[in-house]
Amino acid sequence: MKRKRIKQLLDNPATGEDVLVKGWVRTRRGNKNISFIALNDGSTINNIQVVAENSAFDESLLREITTGACLAVSGKLVESQGQGQNVEINASSIEIYGKCDAETYPLQKKGHSMEFLREHAHLRFRTNTFGAVFRIRHAMAYAIHKYFNDRGFYYLHTPIITGSDAEGAGEMFHVTTLDLKNPPLTETGEVDYSRDFFGKVTNLTVSGQLEGELGALSLGEIYTFGPTFRAENSNTPRHLAEFWMIEPEMAFYDLEDNMNLAEDFVKYLITYALENCSDDLGFLNNMIDKGLLERLKFVVANDFVRITYTEAVSILTAASRKWEYPVGWGRDLQAEHERYLVEEHFKRPVILTDYPKEIKAFYMKQNDDGKTVRAMDVLFPGIGEIIGGSQREEDHDKLLNRINELNIPIKDLWWYLETRKFGTAPHSGFGLGFERLILFMTGMSNIRDVIPFPRTPKNAEF
């Protein structure tokens, strides 16, 4: 008999048929006559109830059906006599693939703290919460590719190892094959990277943007979706040392087009989840965050507020409120300021644009006022900046001047500058932090719980 997924049985229950399911025991209840086994195979958050008449099975086999054990069960799918489910399987045979010693298995029938489960990341997939989170994570990854593919964007693979040290997005992880105990040295006593694997200093990428621009300036619209690495000593519920980022980059888009895309994109993803992950979202809404569904629907239904940095500073200055950090034109906005705008003043997602050039990256398009750049940050309730992007500076000389002002070594960026020399074009793009999106989508509160194996300072277990 061919195995059926539990999702399939529950979605289209063909009662009366013999079925075969395989999965892991969530709980087993019963008395000396009958056993009820809740079985889950990961296809859905819902379990199927297996009913076994104890007299039909060896006592030793029944004893081994404990929480966590892996079973193959065949039997007839019937309407349930009990209240909690529509259908159940009357087991005719049970095979135990993997026993699970109840005395040493870390997961219990009852709830565990997120911290405890994080330390058991190899097993936490077996919980309802993490099953839901990682099914949603998958659905979002798929929806991202679908969104862009349907709109003529090309998926571009930008390098993970980079020789460019000029992206300026944070501390980088060094990549080397040199013997750290005994590295080759130059005459002046420095490490001689010309004898390293790539013949130069290399790092793990902090962004695929610069390479993404190269693709956009010929392919038109591209996006990247890959791992990103930051060696910052950040210890917060919103930061990872290894995370996934989506970076679309579009020729002929100005900042307005860029904002329109970002807003449409995020709303599409939320809508996709609402339509395709309702069981998992419903569970998370009940167990993790009672306001989750309401918030997701609200974001889809309402326009994002769009204001300039300068307008935001005015609002913050006028707010009758004490700031821990001062507000003033030219200062970067702090978390408390962003939170006020999103969660109190506007009570909806906010896109801030046209920041002072001093607090933004070198590649952003300079406005005519000489003071601001065509930047945009999309701020979300609860998680802060979910998207950061800009129109890019396409003017070769303006870009070169800015690079020189910031003392960025041109030898690392000659190829980037050449795109402005040969057939330059107005273009824009942004970066969306995938895990921050998943935080918002699931109502989870710590970013370490929305990536299967989090990498953070002092933690690379599993």
Added chain:
RNA sequence: UCCUCAGUAGCUCAGUUGGUUAGAGCAACGGACUGUUAAUCCGUGGGUCGCCGGUUCGAGUCCAGCCUGGGGAGCCA
């Protein structure tokens, strides 16, 4: 990295001004129960009190250092 809180049974926690043998609920295990839904009821076992020093007649409790984790901040996505 800074601020702050915490670390006691498998899990979640209590533990009095420092004082004899460190407790509870849940889980596990044994038993009862004719269909259970985080089943229920009765019973049993289970401890390097994060680590290392110090103070003291005596430290889970007080002090110093370190480690780990949570929350907040910075950096950012």
